[in-house]
Amino acid sequence: xxxxxxxxxxxxxxxxxxxxxxxxxxxxxxxxxxxxxxxxxxxxxxxxxxxxxxxxxxxxxxxxxxxxxxxxxxxxxxxxxxxxxxxxxxxxxxxxxxxxxxxxxxxxxxx
Amino acid sequence: xxxxxxxxxxxxxxxxxxxxxxxxxxxxxxxxxxxxxxxxxxxxxxxxxxxxxxxxxxxxxxxxxxxxxxxxxxxxxxxxxxxxxxxxxxxxxxxxxxxxxxxxxxxxxxxxxx
Numbered sequence: 001x002x003x004x005x006x007x008x009x010x011x012x013x014x015x016x017x018x019x020x021x022x023x024x025x026x027x028x029x030x031x032x033x034x035x036x037x038x039x040x041x042x043x044x045x046x047x048x049x050x051x052x053x054x055x056x057x058x059x060x061x062x063x064x065x066x067x068x069x070x071x072x073x074x075x076x077x078x079x080x081x082x083x084x085x086x087x088x089x090x091x092x093x094x095x096x097x098x099x100x101x102x103x104x105x106x107x108x109x110x111x
Numbered sequence: 112x113x114x115x116x117x118x119x120x121x122x123x124x125x126x127x128x129x130x131x132x133x134x135x136x137x138x139x140x141x142x143x144x145x146x147x148x149x150x151x152x153x154x155x156x157x158x159x160x161x162x163x164x165x166x167x168x169x170x171x172x173x174x175x176x177x178x179x180x181x182x183x184x185x186x187x188x189x190x191x192x193x194x195x196x197x198x199x200x201x202x203x204x205x206x207x208x209x210x211x212x213x214x215x216x217x218x219x220x221x222x223x224x225x
Binding site: 032034036041042043044045046049051085087091098099100101102103104 | 117144146152153154155156159169201203205211213214215216217218219
């Protein structure tokens, strides 16, 4: 299984960009990289996912390294509502559709 | 609106009693999941189901049971055999083949056993 490494916590100032890193050096060529976030006392919510090229949506951007061993979730302008735990999850083919969560990165936003 | 619903939001039970948590989805998803989350920790997979009348154990299935009699429903029973049942329980669903699709999560049930 692909292993991930994320910082335990990060801080950012409100209205500034945030770059959340994830290392997934054992990922295979067919694994998608998914990001979810969990706000306090809520269920996780999907943020973004990608395979090889960079991806953008209304919530965030995902920058995937050329060798695919790492990726970075980019919040372009952090707000207090972005304070959450962010999970980077490789989705592995033939893993019976299991979604396995790691410890994630707790993002603190400073007003 | 389509979504996934867990009920109740808060649940209190006496030690030794079985309790069943409800999870319903109207997204027409094939796959459904149950996770447990302890304070300050990540999500751990209890059970998952890819199709009606079939389910597989996750990493921490001991003391729990599930059924999948309908596509829309995946109830979780916390049995008296579960040593530390107090936790936040989360249900999720997704299309089959989650590589290129997103999973949807309910808002969770916080179970407290006294």
